[in-house]
Amino acid sequence: MNWLTLVLAGLVEVAWSQSIKPTQNFTRPVPTLISLVLMAAAVWLLSQAMNTLPVGTAYAVFTGIGAVGAITLGIVLGGDPVSVGRMAALSLIVGGIVLARITT
Secondary structure, eight states, X not given: OHHHHHHHHHHHHHHHHHXXXXXXXXXXXXXXXXXXXXXXXXXXXXXXXXXXXXXXXXXXXXXXXXXXXXXXHHXXXXXOOOOHHHHHHHHHHHHHHHHHHHHO
């Protein structure tokens, strides 16, 4: 259950990362509120996962999921560039997450 909570925290972090730009530097009240709620939810879920997972592992997986999700959405939805280097970096992050899971 703790790993499921951690994955959910990472997915909420991805949503949070995508919610920041629409705030327009936190000048728009509704998008800002949504962003803050997502941020708080992500951190709360992370803290719940850390009750039973090692802190370093949980945080590394959390930020890894966030990074992979943000980069992937940037490519798919935002037209961010795709390169061999970016794909290699994503592969290394995913590999690190899998390795953390199977060795914890």
